[in-house]
Amino acid sequence: MARSQFLVPAVVVLGGLVLSAIYTVDEREKALVLQFGEVKAVKEGPGLAFKLPVVQEVVRYEDRILSLTTPPLEVTPLDDRRLVVDAFARWRIIDVVRFRQAVGAQGERLAQDRLQNLIVNAIREVMGAVPSTDVLSNDRTVLMNRIRDLAKKEAAALGVDVIDVRLTRTDLPDQNLAATFARMRAEREREAADERARGGEAAQRVRAAADRTVVELTSEAKKQAEVIRGEADAARNSIYAEAFGRDPEFFAFTRSLTAYERALQAGNSSIVMRPDSVFFDYLKTPEGHGAPAR
Template sequence: MRKTTYLLPALVVAIVVVLSSIFVVDEREKALVLQFGQIKAVKEEPGLAFKIPLIQEVVRYDDRILSLDTQTIEVTPSDDRRLVVDAFARYRIADVVQFRQAVGVGGIRVAEDRLSGILNAQIREVLGADQVTSDRILSKDRGELMIRIRDSARVQARSLGLDVVDVRLKQTNLPQRNLEATFDRMKAEREREAADEIARGNEAAQRVRALADRTVVETLSVADRDANVIRGEADAERNRIFADAYGADPEFFAFYRSLQAYETSLKGDNSTMVMTPDSQFFEYFKNELSTNGSVTLPDPVARAEAPDAPAPDAPEAPEMPEPFNLTPVDPAPVDPAPESPEAVDPTPEAVDPAPAPEAPEADTPPADN
């Protein structure tokens, strides 16, 4: 019983000592075995490892790629346009022994503070170098500048046991105090380009409009010329026809022109004319009563055959109050003939009768001597 009492606690203590001397290294980390602050072993391979209990301790560090966001800083490129730069970096612990010696017990927090200072210094140095303008930073050359920042920071980060994998510029903006001025300048530049484009467009439109106006004037001029030629030929043909008609029968031509004058002057629902009853305008309206009471119109053909024959006595016209209304019957629509150069008075009095042919002189016998 007494041996069992001492054996059980000794067994428990032995188990605790064995378990405390064994530790597991994960594949995502590296481990250092420290003894009173001194590095005794480096465990980089995953698996089981041993240490002296109560004397040695194990410090673990992440072996994966870590991320670091730097603070926003202002840089001044060679064109003196200040820029606000926000960057981030990707790094990993390359040498845990050197890392432990560089940062001590501070670990990752101290290492990131020191790495952030290195990155900010390199960003200012690269972006503020000669021949590096703000336009270049904002152009496709930005990738080349980030590679230069990464290479420079990698050289200095080796003293910390770190390997800088990549550096990226997240944002590159203008300071707020310069942002509005820059926007105004950009707006003025765009407005100037727009004004140039509008001016060129107006110039092109003016050329097209002038060409179109000239084409219209030329087309109208040609059309007016052709119309005048056709109109002149038509007038000449009309005058020829009127001349032939006048030469064939002057009296009938005068009668026809009088009818055209009546048709033109008596248009409308109600026509009122004030004139004397014996006016020559209504020469062909003077009717002659026959023996049976019918109305006989003057025969222009007969009058033409016998122009010197005296007209029969017309009945005395009754007195009529003036003015009097004449409501003619609407004839069939006839286009009024245009006036010919040789205008003829529609009244028969205005037309001179054709001169009678002179009788040939009688042959007189020679007188006897």
């Protein structure tokens, strides 16, 4: 009976020791086995593992990719134009032993702080060597890769790998925005005025060319009209001359009719003449022949 009273507690204690000697590692974790602060074993794969109970402890670290966001900071590019920049980074623990030695018991929290300082220093160094136009451009891949490589090199001492660094914002400080917008507006207005001036100049050239073409066409048309009119007058005179040569009496008759038509048109004018005037020679004779010339 007394033996059983001691056996049960011994079994419980032994079971507790056995259970405390067993630990599991998730596939998302890496683990270190420490004995009085000294690393005794590294467990990077998932599964069961063993340690000495009581004297050894297990410290777990993330094996996944972690994120880090930097606070907004002012940088001064090569052209002394201040900019406000913030970024985010992706990083991962690749050497848990070195990581433990670098950050101690504070773990990932201290690593975040140190890594943030490394990335901020890398951003300042890289952006201080380029003009602001490169920072504000749409394609900043080269700059981000340079920041990542510089931070990766410095972060190796922490046992971590900087996988990627991305710039999320690159803006002017608030106090400079109004002046910058005013300068941009003035520049656009100047460009618009230049474009309007060039357009007005081009319009003047087009109008001048059109006016010159109108004058040339009008002059050519008048010239052709005068030529045609002269040819018609010559043809008419030729016809009159030929008609006069064939029948002088008929020619005189038609000329008289033309004179009657022009003189007797309706209007406010009056003609006073003697009835025996030569003007009425063809109206007085029944044959239509005028009186003998006097």
